[in-house]
Amino acid sequence: MTVDASRGAPPGTLRNSSAELVQLLTPEGERVEHPDYPLELTADEIRDLYRDLVIVRRIDFEAVALTRQGELGIWASLLGQEAAQIGSGRALRDQDMVFPTYREHAVAWCCGVEPIKLLGLYRGVNHAGWDPKEHNFHLYTIVIGAQTLHAAGYAMGIQRDGAVGTESGAATIAYFGDGATSQGDVNESFVWASVFNAPVVFFCQNNQWAISEPLEKQSRIPLYRRAQGFGFPGIRVDGNDVFACLAVTRKALDSARDGQGPTLIEAFTYRMGAHTTTDDPTRYRLEAELEAWKLKDPIERVKAYLVKNEMADSAFFDDVDAEAKQVGMDVRKQCLELPDPGPMSIFDHVYAEPHALISEEQEQFAAYLAGFADAADGTDGAGRADEEGNAS
Amino acid sequence: MAKLQHFKLPDVGEGLTEADIIKWHVQPGDAVEINQTIVEIETAKAVVELPCPYEGVVAELLVEEGQTVDVGVPIIAVDVAPSDTTSVVGGDQDPESYQNLAKPETPAEPAEPAGQGQAAGSAAAPAAGEKRQPVLVGYGVKPGATKRRPRKRGADPAAAERATAERPAAEPAAEAAQSAESAESAAAVAASSVAVEPASTAPGRVAVLAKPPVRKLAKDLGVDLTTLTGSGPQGSITRADVQAAAASPAGTAGVGAPEREPAVRPVAWRPGGEERVAVKGVRKHTAAAMVRSAFTAPHVTEFLQVDVTDMMAAVRRLRSLADFADVKVSPLLLVARALLTAVRRYPMINASWDEPAEEIVVKHYVNLGIAAATDRGLIVPNVKDAHALSLVELATELQRLTEIARAGKAQPADLSGGTITITNVGVFGVDTGTPILTPGEVAILAFGQIRDMPWVHEGEIKVRKVTTLALSFDHRVIDGELGSAALRDIGAMLEDPLRMIAWA
Structure with a gap:
């Protein structure tokens, strides 16, 4: 059935076209040059990128495991997309503003958001536990594609603040997936950003699957070419190549900050895991596809590059692994220690200022909760037994 | 420690x-x-x-x-x-x-003691009999939650005794609930058992109106809300109702209650009783698929007895070939090959009915389904692109699929996309049947047991190896003539395997 869906698409354009892909580091770890995207990195910088990649993968692994152990409600794994996120995340400057989906754990890492804050959201103990202003990293957006409008609007605000085309110019970056490109929100944000020449970078991680819907059911042309129709440049980058993602995003952000308007970056990658922990990808995609992408692993190629160029020895890799393990264990410990929020806390951050209706609801809810008080009298044993069950 | x-x-x-x-x-x-x-x-x-x-x-x-x-x-x-x-x-x-x-696993839900089966069957049918409907959050009363509760009392020496008494106590409760005027005493009985009995986890519970604080109170006091009649607005159960139920005398529970039977497999025979087996998993899917197929595609089944003595000889010869040393060569292999050849001759039998498009989709590839009996029920994995496989490859694939199906490891991909099916009912020791089409397909071939039969062979009655083929087909797509021709040819190929080469 899926065969028919690609009928009519220009041959080879959806999946297998490597010609138009910006790549600076091959899957085998060979450095290649691209005329438009020169990139000079020191050995230290490359080692840092490697460290980032390994640590975020470990955090992700830990979160998946915690979900399987009943400690998180759900988790959206970034496995396979580390390079797209670290590469673009490390291209950011402090003044830039990030508008993520719910999968940008590695970008959050680059912005200094503590991993445990991400887990709090997925554990259901807060609605996103970080201050977007503090990290210039907006709250996770669950609604598909909605954050692209926020990013475009925020970028227009930057323009109106006059913070474009100056030394301290700022830009926004909107993350979204291939599935989101079919959303009206995304297309509207393209229109606005284009018409107003807003300083926004649209960073699409094309991981080939919109949950169970393959790319060929989303588009008849490569996604980056969509930008042309809206009137701004689009570029496809090897999303598993951290160097290329860094160089391409850096250039796009620079041109946005300089007043050159938006860019669409299609990071061509692959979601190695399930869409979320509640999804079973073996029901809709072939093992062979996964195997093919394993050979393009974003971490292995950096490791190969470091080894080949004698920029790192085994002690370095052992250190990174040990550090990653420690980070993972810390995240686990912090997660298990996250306090459950009080039921009244749900009213705390609805509005910045006091609000009459909220205050009224708050009182009603408090009275309702008080209704439980006498119910617990006399027979408190049974109710608490469940909660204590796991202890000792 | x-x-x-x-x-x-x-x-x-x-x-x-x-x-x-x-x-x-x-x-x-x-x-x-x-x-x-x-x-x-x-x-x-x-x-x-x-x-x-x-x-x-x-x-x-x-x-x-x-x-x-x-x-x-x-x-x-x-x-x-x-x-x-x-x-x-x-x-x-x-x-x-x-x-x-952990023991009261799957079958435990309606494990009524024998003799009480009928009472429970009638009175508590909606309660004990139906599939448990657990709630997802909050004040759940599912068995999984209830099973944890006795743990707390693990230190209490009376706990074990009480735990055994709980379950049967639900039966009198259910009976009592039948008569409306005794609702009060029923509540009392239930109160002294436990609100979290499987019997009380019936779908009916969902319809009980009570505010969450009242539900919690009922849970704490061990009152089964389903047995109460509410006195609040719209018949909702109030705090007073629950407290009244909890306060009324509760002497009957557990007294003289029979010893609980151990949990048993759903199919165990208990004279005079009934047992309800939850429909789920493969059984549920099979049921849905069969109903869908049987009531959308008008089925026709034709039968043909075939002398397969020569085919069996061919099977033996194949087994002796080095190429087939590592794979199992069964009569099914040649039946599969014959069917594949027939598909090439009559492509229309390898098709599907596309109702919305008002089209018949004739497939120029064969994903050959093999119905397999497994511990988890009937599943139909299919050999992908079977038409393109050599005989050795086909044998290997058949073997592989059967093994993973039996092991319960068939992936969804193995089970979807089939285009035509063989069901080997012969392995169960029967001659034939009227198979129901796999949904989305238009033909299915049943292959019966092969047995020694008196048969007229070259003008004389001889003992020959004979099997029965049955071909069911979707009459919207396949006319009697076409179905007959396909079945006749398959039979001819099995009678004389050389024809498979001739017609391939």
Whole structure:
């Protein structure tokens, strides 16, 4: 059935076209040059990128495991997309503003958001536990594609603040997936950003699957070419190549900050895991596809590059692994220690200022909760037994 | 003192209530690390591996492979301080109690004692008989939750006794509930049993109106809300109703109640009783598929007896070939090949009916389904692109698919996309049947047992190997003439396997 869906698409354009892909580091770890995207990195910088990649993968692994152990409600794994996120995340400057989906754990890492804050959201103990202003990293957006409008609007605000085309110019970056490109929100944000020449970078991680819907059911042309129709440049980058993602995003952000308007970056990658922990990808995609992408692993190629160029020895890799393990264990410990929020806390951050209706609801809810008080009298044993069950 | 940690089955998929234990990767005595895969489970959504949340030594597996377990039930005990061992059982964490908890697995829900079966069948049918309908959050009253409760009383010597008394107590409760005027006493009975009996977890419960604080009160007091008549607005149950029910005398529970029968397999025979087996998993899917197929595609079945003496000789010759040394060559292989050849001659039998498009989709490839009986029920994995396979490849694929199907490892991809099916009813020792089409297909071939029969062969009655073929087809797509021709040719190929080459 899926065969028919690609009928009519220009041959080879959806999946297998490597010609138009910006790549600076091959899957085998060979450095290649691209005329438009020169990139000079020191050995230290490359080692840092490697460290980032390994640590975020470990955090992700830990979160998946915690979900399987009943400690998180759900988790959206970034496995396979580390390079797209670290590469673009490390291209950011402090003044830039990030508008993520719910999968940008590695970008959050680059912005200094503590991993445990991400887990709090997925554990259901807060609605996103970080201050977007503090990290210039907006709250996770669950609604598909909605954050692209926020990013475009925020970028227009930057323009109106006059913070474009100056030394301290700022830009926004909107993350979204291939599935989101079919959303009206995304297309509207393209229109606005284009018409107003807003300083926004649209960073699409094309991981080939919109949950169970393959790319060929989303588009008849490569996604980056969509930008042309809206009137701004689009570029496809090897999303598993951290160097290329860094160089391409850096250039796009620079041109946005300089007043050159938006860019669409299609990071061509692959979601190695399930869409979320509640999804079973073996029901809709072939093992062979996964195997093919394993050979393009974003971490292995950096490791190969470091080894080949004698920029790192085994002690370095052992250190990174040990550090990653420690980070993972810390995240686990912090997660298990996250306090459950009080039921009244749900009213705390609805509005910045006091609000009459909220205050009224708050009182009603408090009275309702008080209704439980006498119910617990006399027979408190049974109710608490469940909660204590796991202890000792 | 050893320290046991119990890992409770988590909800791994946003609102799932239970999972099947597929395979344990560890055994008691094994050392385990945090995040080591310990077990594979299958939920309604996915097969997933569970990583261990504890580091230590496996003390005990509390549930068995194949068991269906409710979320929240402990599945494994890990000793996290094994070095200072000797007394493995610590305090109220009596593993015995966990075993008891875990035991009322799948069939346990409606495990009425014999003799009470009918009473429960009629009175409590909506309650005890139907599939449990667990709630996902909050004040749940599912067995999984209830099973945990006795644990708290593990230290209490009377607890075990009470636990045995609880279950049968529900039966009188159910009976009493029948008469409306005795609702009060029914509540009393239920009150002294436990509100969290399986009998009280009936779908009917959903319709009970009561505010959450009242529900919690009822839960705390052990009052079964389904047995109460509410005096509040719209018949809702009030706090006063619950308290009245809890206060009324509750002497009857457990008195003279028969000993609870151990949980048994659903098919165990109990004279005079009835048993209700929850329809789920493969059974549920099979049922839905069969109904859909039987009532959308007008079925026609034709039969043909065939002398397969020569085919059996061909099977023996194939087995002796070096090419086939490593694969199983069965008569089914040649039946499959004959069907594939017939598809080439009559492509229309390898098609599907596209109702919305008002089109017949004739497929120029064959994903050959093989119906397989497995422990989990009937499943139909299919050999992808069977038309393009050599005989050796076909044999290998048939063998592989049958094995993974039997092992319960068939992936959804193996089970979907079939275009035509063979069902080998012969393995069950019957001659033939009228197979129901696999949904989305238009033909299915049943292959009966091969047996020695008196047969007219070259003008004389001889003992020959004879089988019966049955071809069911969708009469919207295939006319009698076409179906007959296909079946006749398949028979001819099996009678004289050389024809397979001639017609290939």
